Amino acid sequence: MKDVTKGTAANEGIDAQLADIYQGRIAAAQQRFAEQLSKALASQSPAAFLDSQDAFRYATDWTQRWILAWDTLRQRGNDFLAHERAGLPPLLHFDSETILDGRKFDRPVNYALLRIVPPAGIVIDHDKRPYIIIDPRAGHGPGIGGFKDDSQAGVALRGGHAVYFMIFFPDPEPGQTLLDVCEAEAKFVKHVRELHAASPKPVVVGNCQGGWAAMMLAASDPQYTGPIVINGAPMSYWAGAWREGDGDNPMRYAGGLLGGTWPASFAADLGAGKFDGAHLAQNFEALDPAQHLWGKYYHLFANADTESARFLDFERWWGGFFLLNREEIEWITKNLFVGNKLVSSELSSGGGRAFDLREIRSPIILFASLGDNVTPPQQAFNWVADVYGSTEEIKARGQVIVGLLHQDIGHLGIFVSGKVVRKEHAQIVSVLESIEALPPGIYGMEISERAGGAPGEPEYDVQFVEYRLEDALERLNRHRRTDERPFEAVAALSDLNQNLYNAFARPWVQAWANEPSAKLLRQFHPLRFTRWAFSDLNPWLWWLAPAAKLVEDNRQPVDPNSAYRTLERASAQVIGATLDFWRDWRDATSEAAFFQLYANPLAVQPAAGQKDQRPPGRRWRDAAKGELPFVRQMLEQIAEGGYAAAVGRLAALLRTAGETIPLARVEARHRFAVENLELLPDIELADLRRVEGTQEIIVRNAPERAVEMLPALVSDPADRERLVTLIERAIEFHSVGERWLGEEQRALLARIRATLLQPKALVRDLQAVDRRKLRRA
Secondary structure (H helix, E strand, O other), X not given: OHHHHHHHHHHHHHHHHHHHHHHHHHHHHHHHHHHHHHHHHOOOOHHHHOOHHHHHHHHHHHHHHHHHHHHHHHHHHHHHHHHHHOOOOOOXXXXXXXXXXXXXXXXXXXXXXXXXXXXXXXXXXXXXXXXXXXXXXXXXXOOHHHOOOOOHHHHHHHOOOOEEEEEEOOOOOOOOOHHHHHXXXXXXXHHHHHHOOOOOOOEEEEEOHHHHHHHHHHHHXXXXXXXXXXXXXXXXXXXXXXXXXXXXXXHHHHHHHOOOOHHHHHHHHHOOOEEEOHHXXXXXXXXXXXXXXXXXXXXXXXXXXXXXXXXXXHHHHHOOXXXXXXXXXXXXXXXXXXXXXXXXXXXXXXXXXXXXXHHOOOOEEEEEEOOOOOOOHHHHHOHHHHHOOOHHHHHHOOOEEEEEEEOOOOOOHHHHOHHHHHHHHHHHHXXXXXXXXXXXXXXXXXXXXXXXXXXXXXXXXXXXXXEOHHHHHHHHOOOOOHHHOHHHHHHHHHHHHHHHHHHHHHHHHHHHOXXXXXXXXXXXXXXXXHHHOOOOOOHHHOOHHHHHHHHHHOOOOOOOOOHHHHHHXXXXXXHHHHHHHHHHHHHHHHHHHHHHHHOOHHHHOOOOOOOOOOOHXXXXXXXXXXXXXXXXXXXXXXXXXXXXXXXXXXXXXXXOOOOEEEHHHHHHHHHHHHHOHHHOOOOOHHHHHHHHHHHHHHHHHOHHHHHHOHHHHXXXXXXXXXXXXXXXXXXXXXXXXXXXXXXXXXXXXXXXXHHXXXXXXXXXXXXXXXXXXXXXX
């Protein structure tokens, strides 16, 4: 009875919170609508519309713009048909050549590796690490990472890097799975590594869903990949921003409101075993109906004289829709979208090994935006807490994780915005020159504009601010991720519905579906139909092209600031505001319905005998700093480790915890390492970072003993002499534009050097003293 009463009280508390949140969201939507309406109508003056000549001129201008806008849509339809007839090739801005074709592999996949041909005037420096870009296979075709000159590929090329692109073809190979694709991508990365064996390991850039693809291949084959950059990538699918401001994450609730994964299976069965990517594109458009149903078309109409080329350029990419196999879409929806299994190491590669993200040995840069309602920052960042137990574990594994957060850009803007490319992506490229020199830990990357840059060409300063995982995740998830619990119920219900569909509905759907009916459904999908129906394929539009040519020859535009154009813009703003209000109401209602369904005690409690599958991201709360078992184990080995441990401890001793690190200092550290390679331990850079991370934990927990016992790590005379030389060079090293070492650090190095030059007997005494301390402990 007590449990029932407790559950009822909890449910009443949830209901009260839901009501408050829902009312707050609706009130905020109403306020925005009122503000937009007031702004649109504020400048209207009825007296300005009394001039009949102005009305006639506006009517002429309106009709001409209407014809030009519709002719642009006709050209879009023609481009769409031509692009499909050509086989939907990738819409890269740059020339390219095929290096590997996955369709010829033993287990064929519809992927290929391209090399971007550098444009005239760009020289590739083969000593620099190459870039590999993976675009999302989320409905549209590849190319967004190299869509224009100011793109991820463009900034990498201008930096002198060789650039490779992983593309995919419209139709999947029969029987291919996501694990086959992952294996093929690993072969691509390995091949690029072989082509550039003398350079550092390649950077792998993953956009959106290409981000988790990049992480999976880096976890399965960490020896071939360099730094990983994932942009707007949903890694922790259950995460979001509930009750934080008035921002919505509507995609977060789609799986639960649709009853799980079975709709994707149903759509794939109707497609005769293939899932139409146009469904994913349509879901994306539904997130912003004001833009996709009205805004972009009005913008074309309002600027019909100048907007056509830009509109058509973007629509060429947006209008290409690709297919996935049934096995692929089911794997994605079950294991990622609904199951959220990537961060829990529950997924296995083709070889049977689990995808353990902790096995990634290269630095990881996470780029997300607060304005992204497809991949909110929580989905981009929370996986760190899901796979690592603490800040100490990140350091002990030698991992470097850098977060970069934009304040307002939308999901597509992360990849295609020229401003974002010139600022954030360009700085990421500059950072990756030396990011492997960062000490292990989790950092925020901050970019500030530097005064004195040329007009129109701003310059930027980059610095890294170190955070503890516990603090960073607390700031990002102000409500302790309690809103992720209902997604466990979604996953359970999804499995039930999927099994029911497989048993009772799937046989009937597959019996009726066939290839001709699947092609017919695809051709009449709204996103395809609205393109080919407004093309030269439609005989009713025979007059449009000649009429547009006539308009261009006799164009009579009116003043953009005339009364009627002002009224037109105001009317367009009212329509857009109305659609925005409808979207806000829909999203708020969807969120409330989701939590009303799943955030009740009966839904989130595990069944009898069932393991509690609460989000693993709270593991980092289980132990305080210094209380973790592996920390105690490291402290017990304070006098062990040899030369590598001594170098790692030196680096840790020279750090100031939580300090802001300018990029210039990172570059100086990198240059010092390059110029003194013969004095560094002969191990992989990733292993050296791991050693430094473990030594930093020792230094932070026992700083005096760490200094005292340093000579014990180099009992061998050759190692001790080598370490002394390294210290002397560090003291003498000077970097350009950034202070290398402070006076306190130089004094510490001098003290350590003096200790190392003392007789060997001291080292034996230190080791004996440390053993006695450990026995007493």
